[in-house]
Amino acid sequence: MNKSDFHFDLPPDLIAQAPLPQRSASRLLVVDGDSGALEDRTFTDLVGLLQPGDLLVFNDTRVLPARLFGHKASGGAVEILIERVTGTHEARAQLGVSKKPKEGGRIVLQDGTEVSVLGREGEFFLLRFETAEPLEKVLLRLGRMPLPPYIDRAADAADDERYQTVFARTAGAVAAPTAGLHFDEELLQRIAQRGVDTGYVTLHVGAGTFQPMRAKRIEDHAMHREWLNVGAELVQKIRRTRDSGGRVIAVGTTVVRALESALRDGELQPFAGETQIFIFPGYSITSVDALVTNFHLPESTLLMLVSAFSGRDRIFAAYRHAVEKRYRFFSYGDAMLLWPGGRARG
Template identity: 70%
Template sequence: MKKSDFRFDLPVELIAQEPLAERSASRLLVLDAQARTRADRRLNELPDLLAPGDLLVFNDTRVLPARLHGRKASGGMVEILLERVTGAHEAIAQMRASKKPKQGATIELADGSTIEVLGREGEFFRLRFAADEPLEKRLLQLGRMPLPPYIEREAGPADEARYQTVFAREPGAVAAPTAGLHFDAPLLDRLVAHGIEVGHITLHVGAGTFQPMRAERLDQHVMHREWLNVGAELVEKVRRTRARGGRVIAVGTTVVRALESATRNGALEPFAGETQIFIFPGYRFSSVDGLLTNFHLSESTLLMLVCAFAGREFVLAAYRHAVEQRYRFFSYGDAMLVLPRVTSP
């Protein structure tokens, strides 16, 4: 298959630039791939769209303020966007400057501390931060929230909270697991009261999630790496859900990638480590029965994952419907609930 097989037209005004006043006030396009139907609903109707005994799995990663500004020894300014943290004081990052720094160069931050450029990894730079304090603390002091490139404004104070899920607890991401942004405490309480169980995995979303595919053919694409942790507690919740005939509903493509990466010989197992899994049509899912996700960029690997889940033509037709109905797109936009099959006890 080719990336152009996943192209759709999107008016730029449908790209959400701000979050809604209430997290759970988003619209929700419900796709039933088995019945080949779709319905326009609201996100706050979700408890009525799921069944008691279902399991919602969230990504509890916490977004770091991963956008920094520094100065080269020559005096030139540098913008740094961390791709992922690789150690206590090291990270891989994208860098924007009039002239890219070379290996061994140093960059001074606003607090006077320095970053050493250790080398290159393709289009990314390997960086070492000063070891006088933890990297996370330095980011909290100096960094800004790394809003996606299609949000055409600087991050403001409101984004510090809204570009973060209410259940974020494991710091390490440089992009939000955006499907989780729709959930607030009252909605979570209603879901639990309805008999729906919740569980968590961790996948630290990297800035590579926004990188366009450069290969035209899907089988030539090399996926970026992301770190994940699927714990024994979540594995047991999935086992119990399946045993009682419930469905495992992934909240976001990151949860799908985590659960499928932790599946061995058809069985979900505890796993912590990196993944480069690339899911596109033809993939057979083992650990997920439903997906709640935002609308994704044209020709993106995230859209390809959704198409693998429910069928390319069906999903692209739903996207055209969403454009016609003026849904809001991308990180601060609306959502889809995709139910590809029914699980019977």
């Protein structure tokens, strides 16, 4: 398959530039993976679409304020986007600069903190922060929330809270698991009262999630690496849910990637480590029974993942419907509830 098979035209004014005043006020497009039927709902309707005994699985990663600003020793402005914290004082990062620095180069942050360029790893630079305090403290002090490139404004104080899920607890991501942004404490309480259980994976979303696919054939694409943890407690919850006839619903594509990466011979096992799993049509997703997700970028690996789950034709029909009905797209946009194609949803 070619990446052009996953292109669609989107009016720019449908790209959400800011969150709604209330997290759970988003719209929800329900897509039946077998019939292709589409149903326009509000996000709070999700409660009634769940059944007692179901399990919602969230990604509890916490977004770091990973965007830093400084200048080279020569004076040229530099924007640093941390891709991953790799040590107490080290990180892998993208650099926005007119002329890329060489190994041994220096960057000076706004407060005078010096950063050494240790080398390159593909498109990323390896950096060391020459300071006594841990890098995460430097980010908390100087960093800004790393809003996606399609949000055409600088991050402000409101984004510090809204570009973060209410259940975020394990710091390490540089992009939000955006399907989780629709949940507020009141909605989570209603879900619990419905008799629906919750569980968590951790997958630290990297900046590579926004990198365009350069290979023409999707089979030739190499995914970026992301760190994840699927714990023993969650594995047991999923087994109990399935054994009792309940359904496992992933909140976000990162949850799907984490769970599919933790499969061993078809069985879910505890796993902590890196993944480069690439899910596209032809891959059979078996770890979850439904998926809550936002609308994704054209030709993106995430669009390919949801197409693998519900079927490409059904997904593209849903996207055409969403454009016609003026749903809000991408990170701060509306959501979909996807049932899988090709098998019963229970």
